[in-house]
Amino acid sequence: MFRSYYVYALVQLLLLASVCLVHFRMTDMGILEPQSIAVDPKERVPADRLVVFVKDGLRAKTFFEDYCNNLPLLRQVFLRQGLVGICHPAPSTDSQLSSYVALFSGFYEDAAAVVHNWLLSPAPIDSIFNRSSYSYAWTTARMARRFPDIHMATVLSPEVSPGIDMDESVFRAVDTFLLSESQALQERTGLLFFVHLMSGEDASGAPVTCGNLKFTDINVWKMYKRFEDSFPNQRTAYLLTSDFGFPHSHGCSNKSNKLVEAPFFLWGSGVNHLTTIRGRSFVANAQEQKLPLQVLNPIQLTPLMSALLGVPPPANNRGRLPSGFLRVSSRYEANAMHTNSLQLLAQAWHLLQRHKAGLFSRALPAHWLNFKLMDSFVKAARVLKQQQRFKSLLEYTSNYMPAIVKCIDYYMDYYRIVLLVAASVALLGWVYCLRCHLERPGGPGDSGEISEELSDCLWGSNIISRAVTLFLVALMCLQRVPLGVQAVLLLPCLVWVLALRALKRSGNMVSCSRLMWPLVLAQIGLGGFFRRYIMAMGYLGFACYSTRGAFRARGPHFYLWLLLLLALGYISVLPESIGCSHRNILLISIPLTFVRPLAFGVCPGLATLQINGAILLAAFVHVAAASLPCLMALSSWVYFFYIAYSQRRSLQITELTVFNLSTLYTLTCTSFESLVIQMLAMELQLGLRLRTADEQCIPAKTAALYILVYSWYSIFATGNIPALVVDFARIMNETCFGYYLWTSGLVIALKLLLPWLLIVCILGGAYKDLWSQERQIFAWLMFMCSTMAVGLLWCVVNNGTSREIVGSFAAIAVVLVFPFLWLLLWRLAHLKVANKWISQLPTHLSPPPHQVNNI
Numbered sequence: 082m083f084r085s086y087y088v089y090a091l092v093q094l095l096l097l098a099s100v101c102l103v104h105f106r107m108t109d110m111g112i113l114e115p116q117s118i119a120v121d122p123k124e125r126v127p128a129d130r131l132v133v134f135v136k137d138g139l140r141a142k143t144f145f146e147d148y149c150n151n152l153p154l155l156r157q158v159f160l161r162q163g164l165v166g167i168c169h170p171a172p173s174t175d176s177q178l179s180s181y182v183a184l185f186s187g188f189y190e191d192a193a194a195v196v197h198n199w200l201l202s203p204a205p206i207d208s209i210f211n212r213s214s215y216s217y218a219w220t221t222a223r224m225a226r227r228f229p230d231i232h233m234a235t236v237l238s239p240e241v242s243p244g245i246d247m248d249e250s251v252f253r254a255v256d257t258f259l260l261s262e263s264q265a266l267q268e269r270t271g272l273l274f275f276v277h278l279m280s281g282e283d284a285s286g287a288p289v290t291c292g293n294l295k296f297t298d299i300n301v302w303k304m305y306k307r308f309e310d311s312f313p314n315q316r317t318a319y320l321l322t323s324d325f326g327f328p329h330s331h332g333c334s335n336k337s338n339k340l341v342e343a344p345f346f347l348w349g350s351g352v353n354h355l356t357t358i359r360g361r362s363f364v365a366n367a368q369e370q371k372l373p374l375q376v377l378n379p380i381q382l383t384p385l386m387s388a389l390l391g392v393p394p395p396a397n398n399r400g401r402l403p404s405g406f407l408r409v410s411s412r413y414e415a416n417a418m419h420t421n422s423l424q425l426l427a428q429a430w431h432l433l434q435r436h437k438a439g440l441f442s443r444a445l446p447a448h449w450l451n452f453k454l455m456d457s458f459v460k461a462a463r464v465l466k467q468q469q470r471f472k473s474l475l476e477y478t479s480n481y482m483p484a485i486v487k488c489i490d491y492y493m494d495y496y497r498i499v500l501l502v503a504a505s506v507a508l509l510g511w512v513y514c515l516r517c518h519l520e521r522p523g524g525p526g527d528s529g530e531i532s533e534e535l536s537d538c539l540w541g542s543n544i545i546s547r548a549v550t551l552f553l554v555a556l557m558c559l560q561r562v563p564l565g566v567q568a569v570l571l572l573p574c575l576v577w578v579l580a581l582r583a584l585k586r587s588g589n590m591v592s593c594s595r596l597m598w599p600l601v602l603a604q605i606g607l608g609g610f611f612r613r614y615i616m617a618m619g620y621l622g623f624a625c626y627s628t629r630g631a632f633r634a635r636g637p638h639f640y641l642w643l644l645l646l647l648a649l650g651y652i653s654v655l656p657e658s659i660g661c662s663h664r665n666i667l668l669i670s671i672p673l674t675f676v677r678p679l680a681f682g683v684c685p686g687l688a689t690l691q692i693n694g695a696i697l698l699a700a701f702v703h704v705a706a707a708s709l710p711c712l713m714a715l716s717s718w719v720y721f722f723y724i725a726y727s728q729r730r731s732l733q734i735t736e737l738t739v740f741n742l743s744t745l746y747t748l749t750c751t752s753f754e755s756l757v758i759q760m761l762a763m764e765l766q767l768g769l770r771l772r773t774a775d776e777q778c779i780p781a782k783t784a785a786l787y788i789l790v791y792s793w794y795s796i797f798a799t800g801n802i803p804a805l806v807v808d809f810a811r812i813m814n815e816t817c818f819g820y821y822l823w824t825s826g827l828v829i830a831l832k833l834l835l836p837w838l839l840i841v842c843i844l845g846g847a848y849k850d851l852w853s854q855e856r857q858i859f860a861w862l863m864f865m866c867s868t869m870a871v872g873l874l875w876c877v878v879n880n881g882t883s884r885e886i887v888g889s890f891a892a893i894a895v896v897l898v899f900p901f902l903w904l905l906l907w908r909l910a911h912l913k914v915a916n917k918w919i920s921q922l923p924t925h926l927s928p929p930p931h932q933v934n935n936i
Contacts, residue, residue: 086904089863092511092576093897096870099507099569100893103500104877105193106565108493113396113427115212118420119466126391127351127409128318130272131213132308133386134301135184137279139323141167143294144344148367151294154302155321155346159372160365163319163348164355164406166375168382170325170343178227180324180379185209185228185275187383187398192879192886203227209383212392214271219254224277237277248278248300255304263311271390276304318349318389325379345375345382351389353408377403388417394424399489401425401482404475415471415478419462422478425485426455432492450488496566501875503570508871510576515864517583519591539585546581550574595782599861602786603868609797610873610892616797617653621646623790624768627783631771642767645760652798658752659800659808659832662815664704666753671701674747677759683736693744696720700748700817714819717748721831735846738913739766739839746835748817749828751809754799758836761795762843769847778850781857787844788858788903789865795836802895803888805833833895834906841903841910852911855904862900869896 149156159165170180179190185208198204203226210216210230218225218234225234235254237247255276266272278297301321308317325343361374380400387394388402402421407414429450437452458481465474550571557567602619609616624646631639675697678685685693696716703713724741739762747755765787772779779787796805809832814820818828845851851858873893878885 090901095572096508097894097897099504099572100874100877102565102569103504104879107193107197110397110428113431115393115396116420116424118393119416124413127407128389129270129316131318131386131390132274134276134278134321136297136323141342141344145363148364152298154298158348159346162354163346163352164375165346165372166377168325168343168345168377168379170379181224183379184382186395187380187400207395207397209386209395212387213273213390216273218275219251220275220277248297251276251278252300252304256307259307259311271392316350318351321346351408353406384421393420398424399486404479411471415475418475418478422482425482429485429488430455432489436492448488448491450484500569503573504874505871506573507576508867508874510573510580512867514580514583515867518860519864539581542581546574546578598786599865600868602790603865606793607869607872609793613653613797616794617650620790620794621650628768628771638767639771642764642771645764649760649764649798652757657800657804658754659804661752662812663752667704667750670753670755671697671747674743674755678736678740685737685740689737697744703817710819713817717817721745735842738842742835742839749832751812751815757799758795762839765791765843778848781854782861784844784851785858785861791840792837802892803884806891807884807887838906838910841906842913845910855907859900859904862903866896866899
């Protein structure tokens with residue numbers, strides 16, 4: 082083994098950093114110049130000004146519900162003019178500002194960009210606000226900071242007027258502005274007005290209800306009429322849409338990853354009115370009049386807005402201008418489409434140039450759309466434009482743009498698969514290195530005695546490893562590969578060098594047959610991240626196999642243990658409880674937490690009963706009446722520090738610790754998970770008691786298997802990592818600790834670590850000899866967790882809901898860090914359970930006839 086735990090920690094940290102680089106590496110497009118749009122001087126742009134209404138929380142289902150009766154005023158408009166449709170969001174992030182970046186800049190932010198903007202100052206982005214001649218906005222402070230190029234932003238706060246009154250306050254602000262400034266803007270063109278319709282409720286992500294939508298309909302109608310009165314030349318276009326993307330989860334009510342469709346309504350100057358139904362349609366009124374339903378991607382609205390104002394699309398826009406939406410000449414539409422294609426081509430050209438900068442670029446795989454084909458496209462489009470064949474130009478450019486977008490996506494993720502393979506090879510090398518450090522029980526430890534054949538093989542492997550490393554370094558330098566990519570590609574070389582050195586010293590390595598159970602349980606634990614019942618099946622199988630001797634001599638404790646085991650297995654098929662709020666069930670679990678040790682004959686002591694009883698009574702009152710949450714939070718933290726620093730002497734030290742930790746865990750619960758964890762602790766205690774009837778000690782490998790199975794099942798029995806990290810954080814205010822920004826991370830850590838500490842205390846209390854096998858147990862846990870990490874590496878995502886992104890990364894992070902968390906909990910449990918004075922007592926005490934111990 083390595084002499085220091087720091088070596089293990091360093092390698093695990095490098096592997097975790099490689100995961101971040103693989104999945105969350107920012108691909109900087111660089112600074113691109115916007116294209117210039119060709120407009121005939123004799124031909125006017127479709128609209129002099131554009132008004133964009135964005136209603137937070139508005140969903141297509143609500144918009145089209147009940148024959149659009151929730152929008153009686155706007156329905157009068159789209160029955161005679163404009164276009165109505167829905168936006169199909171792509172799987173981008175569900176950050177609060179990502180939907181606005183997609184709408185006004187024309188591209189989807191990935192998780193790397195969101196994290197970068199959150200940790201550091203937001204990266205400047207080109208948007209339609211830059212392209213317009215002058216822009217005005219009525220929005221939030223966050224939006225104003227994200228789009229600093231808005232020329233005049235009026236900041237409104239959703240907390241000013243709760244509920245539907247917020248729309249009314251926005252209308253008043255817009256009305257005041259038009260009264261004072263509209264006369265000065267009569268002759269200006271290229272104006273953009275952004276009206277952010279938000280409410281205190283909807284700003285948090287809750288969908289708009291039918292009642293709220295009717296008030297929105299009234300206020301949008303009033304603002305529409307106010308703009309028409311202020312600018313009577315009929316040269317104003319309007320767009321109504323919403324923040325689109327994924328539904329925001331609220332507790333356990335919405336954990337679906339299904340994309341949410343957002344409606345849009347475009348009308349006014351320069352907008353076509355299509356009545357011919359060629360695809361999808363919707364019923365617009367009670368007379369069942371049908372209108373065509375347009376289907377777009379959100380980023381297609383960006384070049385559409387740019388074309389309405391006669392300005393070039395933003396430089397980083399990846400949306401394609403939809404055909405037939407503008408009421409303009411074929412010349413204008415073809416020129417707008419041509420400008421859009423050139424803007425996309427500039428991005429593909431930039432990425433291809435960066436890729437071709439290396440010496441061996443021609444030998445590496447590339448997209449079929451090369452420089453030659455790009456030049457051919459530009460020349461062909463120029464010829465069509467010079468020949469004034471505008472319909473052909475429109476068709477040619479619109480058909481070519483999907484290939485350009487695919488080329489952009491190809492080079493944006495160019496290194497992704499290679500990096501994934503490199504990180505996987507590094508993880509596999511680390512697994513083999515850890516396998517070489519696993520020792521047979523009773524062996525002499527690491528030895529330098531290896532066979533001559535193996536020595537020659539290792540010598541040749543070292544030569545090949547160094548040659549490959551030098552070749553990779555030279556190739557990447559000549560190819561000008563980014564430094565972060567180089568680091569990940571060289572990581573397998575470093576890890577396999579460690580593996581070869583470990584193999585050279587492994588004179589007492591375990592046999593492959595002894596690795597069967599750890600590998601099987603590691604794969605079952607990996608399956609638990611995808612289906613909870615897989616982990617339940619592994620837990621049931623392991624518990625039955627480990628306690629198989631008790632099936633021959635059945636007694637009352639055996640049947641109680643079997644009942645608990647089957648109940649815990651059934652719980653895995655129930656809905657997740659972590660991140661859900663079930664106050665009635667929580668009210669039942671609180672008194673059961675207090676009664677459980679007494680019912681099984683454990684006497685914690687009068688002081689412990691009084692203290693735990695008082696905090697549980699306060700928790701019961703808090704959950705039932707929700708009175709004085711600040712006082713409850715303060716009491717919970719006082720109790721936490723009490724059990725953290727108190728050290729009591731007791732012959733039932735394990736039972737006392739279990740009672741205290743169960744009480745503390747109950748304070749972090751919002752549903753029945755407290756009952757589940759206490760049942761799991763009881764089952765483990767009973768199972769170990771049944772097992773100790775046959776053997777007085779267990780080897781380090783068996784202890785590591787117990788720790789792995791029970792620790793992970795403590796999570797999967799009631800939820801999963803995303804539920805713990807994301808959903809639980811959203812309803813943390815319903816726990817006794819409450820939600821406070823400076824303590825939320827610690828509460829989540831308690832929720833995760835307290836069941837693990839319970840398991841360690843029970844295991845260490847049952848087998849006192851385990852405290853001397855710390856390094857062996859740690860090595861086995863490192864081996865199994867690294868094996869699980871190989872599979873989880875391919876499951877990390879960098880787009881989707883925050884629950885998917887954070888959950889997928891948190892899963893592999895927790896798996897890699899788990900052995901070190903266990904090491905901290907192991908030493909903490911040693912302080913609580915393995916006291917010097919109690920270790921001098923006999924290992925097994927005969928309990929009084931009226932008292933049942935060790936439950």
